[in-house]
Amino acid sequence: MTRRSFARGLGVGAGAAFLGGCAEQAKAGEWPHWGLNQAGQRFSPLNQINRENVGELEQAWVHHSGEISDGTRNPSRTAYECTPLMVDGLLYVTTPYNRCLALNPETGEEVWEFDPKLNRRNRYNLWANRGVSYWRQGGDARVVYGMLDGRLVVLDARTGKQHVAIETGARITSPPAIFGDLAIIGANRPTLRAFDIKSGELAWTFHKVPPDDKAAQATWAGESWKNRRGGVAWTVLSIDQERGILYVPTDSPTYDYYGGDRAGDNLYSNCVLALDAETGRLLWHYQVTHHDIWDYDLPAQPVLFDIPGRGQTIPALAQITKQGFVFVLNRVTGEPVFDVEERPVPSHGVPGEVPSPTQPIPAMPPPFVRQGMTMDELSTVTPEHNALARELAQKHPPAPLYHPGSEHGTMIFPCNQGGGEWGGGCVDPHSGVFYVNGTNLADIVLLEPREGEQAAPATGRELVTREGLQESVSYRRRHIEIRQSKYWDPEKLWPCQQPPWGVLTAIDMVTGQHRWQVPLGIVDELMEKGIPQTGTINMGGPIATAGGLVFIGGSNDERFRAFDAETGKELWVARLEGSGHANPMTYLGPESGRQFVVIAAGGGNKLSHKFADALEAYALPS
DSSP states (O other), rough: OOOOEEOOOOOOOOOOOOOHHHOOOOOOTTSSTTTTSSOOOOOOOOOOOOOOTTGGOOEEEEOOOOOOOSSSSSSSSSEEEOOOOOEETEEEOOTTTEEEEEETTTOOOEEEEEEOOTTTOOOOHHHEOOEEEEEEEEEEEHHHHHHTTEEEEEEEETTTOEEEEEOOSSSSSOOOOTTTTTEEOOOTSSEEEEEEEEEEEEEEEOOOOOOOOTHHHHHHSSTTTTTOOOOOOSSSOEEETTTEEEEEEOOOSSSTTOOTTTTTTOOOOOOOOOETTTTOEEEEEEEESSSSSSOOOSSSOOOOEEEEOTOEEEEEEEEEEEEOOOOETTTTOOOBOOEEEEOOOOOOOOOOOOOOEEEEEESOOSSSSSOOOOOOGBBBBBHHHHEEEEEEEEHHHEEEEEOBBSOOOOSSSTTTTBBOOOOEEEEEEETEEEEEEEOOOEEEEEEEEEOOOSSSSSOOOOEEEETTTOOEEEETTTEEEEEEEOOOOOOTTTBBSOOSEEEEEEETTTTOEEEEEEEOOHHHHHHHTTOOOOOOBOOOOEEEEEEEEEEEEETTTTTEOOHHHHHOOEEEEESSOOOOSSEEEEOTTTTOOOOEEEEEEEOOOOTOEEEEEEEEEEOOOO
């Protein structure tokens, strides 16, 4: 194990093989959890749509939410990030304004609606919700989801009638994890909490830095762990149902780009945590970034699966990072499956900063995005783009991964949008192949000394122009102003280094090697000029199916694609009403028996200028 990781006594059973050990069985043709199962595998056993016929897919229906905001008609932009569930004959969808809809899965027609009536004059980073969770016990079935105003609601799954409403005080965008009668949420608070679905009562709480955990507190200088903003986990959690273990990918500490007021490794930030799902007791932790000063929080749901071979079957967990790493851990012990080395990294920070002298680097798998560049790797897709790339790179020169930033501005790969992002990866549990998309985009970070103590944070609009950093995201803290922006053309959203700008990668989890990597996405303007496929920045992940396919939107080119899972060859593409910055899902129509593939196509988000409100379904001709 690395010098900053340790396991605690587990007190849990050894578990069984793949299907019993980490992934509960769903009814045939359903998609009952955000990740299909609570192991987050997102691998469907359906094969009605396959390599041979996927080219015949056509739009079966489209549903419009009626919710579009680009920041002019509403204080915040919308992001249609929902992955629907299809269970017990209904398709459950959440909209950017946090309405919950039950749709007919054959036609997309609305069956019922629950509108929480959020105050749409409020300003959030994005109006978004990634979906609901489903709970059933005998004949009782309920939908559970959280909202931006802090409510966690429990609805009757057949009617949409509200059973319970819990005031959590947290902005909730991800669906809760369900274990027994518990709904477990992280959101933007420094606590992880479990609530009883029937009564709404609080069952247990886990603090990001537990008040009785002296070992964790010792990784924060002085008492800097106290009253620290930042959540435990804002993204989706995973559960090994048989072992009763909850897996939590944790957030970074505030403030994002300066940690001079919190020297140390800062546990349990930037960790994979394993907790007893029933009690919230910590079993083990593994930190993937020490003393994070790059906003490299863990963005995606851990994926649970078993790795055969090596004389035994290994119960594994794959955790992607914004840096483009995949940490593969034994999900029972927390030990790395592949070697992880603590390597020296740049440690000369601005005055007051104390970067970690080393960071954990996995030997396998190789990174799935670039982690640096040189001045001879500037974009040449157009002369104008090359000129912008050169100006910015000369003012803010490239630096290696984990460079702590500088007073003059430093370019660091990847940026705080990845690398990997919340869409995460998926795994074929039979072949052991893991699929993940990524963005090749850098951050420019400038740390500027200030006179006197300043209020924090002060936030402006993110923008890079030919003059450099203008109105960039800005924080003021203890004599330091932090400015952060992207190494791209802010109008076209083209990264300023050579393509590919977005990629889809297949990784063999037995060997740790990449099987293939292909560009993900196109830029129409450049394709018309005869420039080969560049890939694009992307957000929203893939799913895999037994039909030998990987489906993914993600790219900011308004396309939905199917790739051959064996070769990475693009087999089908459809034009969406807006870019599909969400994870797709697939199911069998309960009446027709047709396989549908569905994706939320809302565009906008943080990656494109066009906004839409479409939920689009595709199927073979009936």
